[in-house]
Amino acid sequence: MHPIILFDGVCSLCSASVQFIIARDPHAVFRFASLQSETGKALREKFGIPAMDSLVVFENSRYYAKSSAVLRICRHLAGAWKLLYIFWLVPKPLRDSVYDFVAKHRYKWFGKRDHCLMPASDVRARFLDERQ
Numbered sequence: 001m002h003p004i005i006l007f008d009g010v011c012s013l014c015s016a017s018v019q020f021i022i023a024r025d026p027h028a029v030f031r032f033a034s035l036q037s038e039t040g041k042a043l044r045e046k047f048g049i050p051a052m053d054s055l056v057v058f059e060n061s062r063y064y065a066k067s068s069a070v071l072r073i074c075r076h077l078a079g080a081w082k083l084l085y086i087f088w089l090v091p092k093p094l095r096d097s098v099y100d101f102v103a104k105h106r107y108k109w110f111g112k113r114d115h116c117l118m119p120a121s122d123v124r125a126r127f128l129d130e131r132q
Helices: 012-023 038-047 066-076 079-089 092-110
Strands: 004-007 031-034 056-059 062-065
Touching: 004 012, 004 038, 012 092, 031 038, 038 056, 056 066, 062 066, 066 079, 066 092
Parallel strands: 004 031
Antiparallel strands: 004 056, 056 062
C-alpha cells in the first residue's frame, strides 16, 4: 500500500510542498488527499485523529503528524533529501515546536487559496479524491 499524505488544501505552502514532493518522488510512492476532502475526513475518522490542520502521513497502518510526517516523507524522496531523516534523532517536542511555529504563520507568510490544489493530468491518479 502506498503512503498517503493529507495536506491543507487551501494553504499555499502546503500545496507547494505537495508539488515539491511529486517532483522528488520518481517512483510515485505517495498518494495525496486534502484534509478538507472526503478521503481526508474518512482517514482521520478511521484512525481517530482529531480535527487538525497539520500534515499527516499514513504509512504501514500508522499515522504520523507534524515533524514526524515531514521526516517520513523525506525518507522516500530522491536525492539528498533522505538525509534529513537524521533529524529523527532530535527530540519530537523540539521538532514539533519548530513545525508549529511555521504552521502558525504559514497563511501570513505564504498565503491562502480559495480552493484546493487542482492536480495536473499526469499526476491526477495520485490524488485519491480525483480518481472517483
